[in-house]
Each structure stands twice: as C-alpha cells, then as structure tokens.
Amino acid sequence: MTSVLSGKDILHVKDIKLEHISLILETASRFEQVLASGGRLNNMDGKVLAVLFYEPSTHTRLTFETAMLRMGGHVVSTLQGILNSSAVKGETLFDTGKMIGGYADIAVIRHMQPGSAQELADGASIPVINGGDGSREHPTQALVDIFTIQKECGRLNNLAVTLAGDLKNGRTVHSLSWLLGKYGPRFYFVSPDELRMPGEITQALRDDGIEIIETDNLYEAASKSDVLYMTRLQKERFEDLHLYERLKGTHIINCELIDKSKPGITIMHPLPRTDEIDREIDDYEGAAYFRQAANGGPVRMAIIALLTGCE
Structure with missing residues (x-):
C-alpha cells in the first residue's frame, strides 16, 4: 500500500x-x-x-x-x-x-x-x-530529535523541554519547537537577549496554547526539565564577531549543572559542539547526543x- x-x-x-x-x-x-x-x-x-x-x-x-x-x-x-x-x-x-x-x-x-x-x-x-x-x-533533524526523545523519555506528550544556546540563528531549535509543540510541551527558551528565539515562533506557539518561559538562567530551567537541548553559537551567521566572542561560553553544560538538574534529565545536541558541553558529561547516562546522531x-x-x- x-x-x-x-x-x-x-x-x-x-x-x-x-x-x-x-x-x-x-x-x-x-x-x-x-x-x-x-x-x-x-x-x-x-x-x-x-x-x-x-x-x-x-x-x-x-x-x-x-x-x-x-x-x-x-x-x-x-x-x-x-x-x-x-x-x-x-x-x-x-x-x-x-x-x-x-x-x-x-x-x-x-x-x-x-x-x-x-x-x-x-x-x-x-x-x-x-x-x-x-x-x-531543518525539518529532518527535528524528526531525528523527536525519534530520540521518544526513545529516551518513553513518550512525547506533556514534557518539560529546555532549548538553549543560539535560538536566533539555530535552525534545529526553530524546527524542533514547531514539531514538538504538537505534543503539548512546556518550553524553557534559554539564551542571551541577543540570541532569543524569533518572536514569530514564540508568539505562534503561545497562540497554540503552548506554555513558554523565556530566561537566561540555564540552572533554573534544567532543574525543571525532562530534556535539555543545547546548541552551539552559530559563528558563521554572526555579522559582528566581537559579539560572538562576548557571548560564547554564556551557557555551558558541566557536572555542576547536571548535579542541579532534574534527576534523569536527557541531554541533547544536534552537533557539532564547540565548548557548550564539557566532555566530562559524555559518560553521564542521560547524555544522549551521540545516540541522537546515530538515530x-x-x-x-x-x-x-x-x-x-x-x-
């Protein structure tokens, strides 16, 4: 058929x-x-x-x-x-x-x-x-991400999900927010003010009844999230490299963050990473980014x- x-x-x-x-x-x-x-x-x-x-x-x-x-x-x-x-x-x-x-x-x-x-x-x-x-x-990456979340969390409905990093230029988070929004999540959008999620995406999701908390506090968001989806700063899309240098390293996932996160939190990243996830996190059971890539x-x-x- x-x-x-x-x-x-x-x-x-x-x-x-x-x-x-x-x-x-x-x-x-x-x-x-x-x-x-x-x-x-x-x-x-x-x-x-x-x-x-x-x-x-x-x-x-x-x-x-x-x-x-x-x-x-x-x-x-x-x-x-x-x-x-x-x-x-x-x-x-x-x-x-x-x-x-x-x-x-x-x-x-x-x-x-x-x-x-x-x-x-x-x-x-x-x-x-x-x-x-x-x-x-980046719709196919969003489908890979949805597949990964389903496997890691056992469900797609009613999850608390943090999207962090370069939310302005990161096409993966744009697509994932739309796609995952179909399953009634609570979103935490974590970024510097200069790299916030485009307003048209945020407003459209809110119009669909999706709860969104915008913040620059990664620790607070991670403490309440089932999934933490980190992205790199898109250096190639910065017109002002001085701004890139000032903002890089603003949010980093390390052991201290994991210790203060919701127990069992799933860590995802579309890759490649730069300095936003310490390699010491790779051995954490919930570090799913290499499994995500394989998916x-x-x-x-x-x-x-x-x-x-x-x-």
Missing part, C-alpha cells in the same frame, strides 16, 4: 502532520531493528538520491548518503555546490530542480539561503527534502523510503 507521504516533499515542519510523524517513527524503528539484527535492506534498489549541498555539512550529508546506501540505493552528490555546480554559471535552483528529475528519484538540499529548498522543489518533478535552509528550518540513520532511511513509496 502506498504511504500518505509517497511523492511528497519535506520542506517545512508546519506541513508535517501528526500522522506523518507517527509513520516516520514507526518506519524508522522497523529499519533500525532490521539493521540491528544483521538484516539487509534492498527496498531502494535501482533508485538514486541526489545530494545537493551548498553549505558545509558532515553529519547530515553522511547520514543521508549512508541511509540510501543501506537500503541498496545509489547516491550522486554535489559538494560545495556553490562552487562545483552550474550555480557558478548562474543557474537558478528552480532550473536545477527541473534538471535533477532526469538524474535522480529523490533529492536533498542544504543551502545558506532561507527558502532555497522550496525554490528547488518548485522546479522539481521528484520529492525534495530540506536538509537545512539558512537559519530558517539520524534510520530516521532518514524512513524519510527517503516513504517519500519514494519504497518503504
């Missing part, structure tokens, strides 16, 4: 419905179990994933490519696409979208410009996945398979 996601794009978290989330998580769990038991998947045999990355990435790119290969598919890539593609000749993303249907069955794009994934999808005849567009959205594989496998109708 063809899934409700077959032939669709994943561009904006607002378009992802609860039934879509459930289907993706269930499919990811099934794929995870097959791989853990030593089984093989060939559901993408003969299919090609186009990886169009115009912005640096290690984790997202590798998980998408590995996901496709683990399902028996093939990958064609444009790395540093702004330099090594027809973009350097002036080709628009719309026209690139028109072209890639002749090479691939599905595409994932990462680009520094907000709205880039939508532009590619507008021209494409194949499903398009937003792998991160500027500081706006990217089965979740992105599920996304690729469902969008192509090959689950």
Whole structure:
C-alpha cells in the first residue's frame, strides 16, 4: 500500500502532520531493528538520491548518503555546490530542480539561503527534502530529535523541554519547537537577549496554547526539565564577531549543572559542539547526543523510503 507521504516533499515542519510523524517513527524503528539484527535492506534498489549541498555539512550529508546506501540505493552528490555546480554559471535552483528529475528519484538540499529548498522543489518533478535552509528550518533533524526523545523519555506528550544556546540563528531549535509543540510541551527558551528565539515562533506557539518561559538562567530551567537541548553559537551567521566572542561560553553544560538538574534529565545536541558541553558529561547516562546522531540513520532511511513509496 502506498504511504500518505509517497511523492511528497519535506520542506517545512508546519506541513508535517501528526500522522506523518507517527509513520516516520514507526518506519524508522522497523529499519533500525532490521539493521540491528544483521538484516539487509534492498527496498531502494535501482533508485538514486541526489545530494545537493551548498553549505558545509558532515553529519547530515553522511547520514543521508549512508541511509540510501543501506537500503541498496545509489547516491550522486554535489559538494560545495556553490562552487562545483552550474550555480557558478548562474543557474537558478528552480532550473536545477527541473534538471535533477532526469538524474535522480529523490533529492536533498542544504543551502545558506532561507527558502532555497522550496525554490528547488518548485522546479522539481521528484520529492525534495530540506536538509537545512539558512537559519530558517531543518525539518529532518527535528524528526531525528523527536525519534530520540521518544526513545529516551518513553513518550512525547506533556514534557518539560529546555532549548538553549543560539535560538536566533539555530535552525534545529526553530524546527524542533514547531514539531514538538504538537505534543503539548512546556518550553524553557534559554539564551542571551541577543540570541532569543524569533518572536514569530514564540508568539505562534503561545497562540497554540503552548506554555513558554523565556530566561537566561540555564540552572533554573534544567532543574525543571525532562530534556535539555543545547546548541552551539552559530559563528558563521554572526555579522559582528566581537559579539560572538562576548557571548560564547554564556551557557555551558558541566557536572555542576547536571548535579542541579532534574534527576534523569536527557541531554541533547544536534552537533557539532564547540565548548557548550564539557566532555566530562559524555559518560553521564542521560547524555544522549551521540545516540541522537546515530538515530539520524534510520530516521532518514524512513524519510527517503516513504517519500519514494519504497518503504
């Protein structure tokens, strides 16, 4: 039976419905179990994933490519696409979208410009996945995060969740706040004043009845939270590097913080980290960020398979 996601794009978290989330998580769990038991998947045999990355990435790119290969598919890539593609000749993303249907069955794009994934999808005849567009959205990372929270906490409903760090420029927290907001959380948004969550996101969540506490006190928020989701300061998005230097290190997760946090708190981070999580925390049982990264594989496998109708 063809899934409700077959032939669709994943561009904006607002378009992802609860039934879509459930289907993706269930499919990811099934794929995870097959791989853990030593089984093989060939559901993408003969299919090609186009990886169009115009912005640096290690984790997202590798998980998408590995996901496709683990399902028996093939990958064609444009790395540093702004330099090594027809973009350097002036080709628009719309026209690139028109072209890639002749090479691939599905595409994932990462680009520094907000709205880039939508532009590619507008021209494409194949499903398009937003792998991160500027500081706006990162929907597949939010799905990985939801999958991780479900596994670590045993539920998604009615959790107290702290999002901390660069909430202004961090696309992962923008997407996660929208997606997790569907499950009735209480949010603590922890950041310096200069890096607060965009007002349109905060207001929209409040309009939906979500309780939000904005503060710069990480200790207070962590003492009341089931999940602490930390992000790095997005240095590459700072126009004023003096401001970056002044703000970096404002909030750090260390043993002292863990000792004063809610017992059993789950620590997450989309990675890469810089200095916002001490390495001494890596051995803490609730440090889930490396497990979170590993979850990217089965979740992105599920996304690729469902969008192509090959689950």
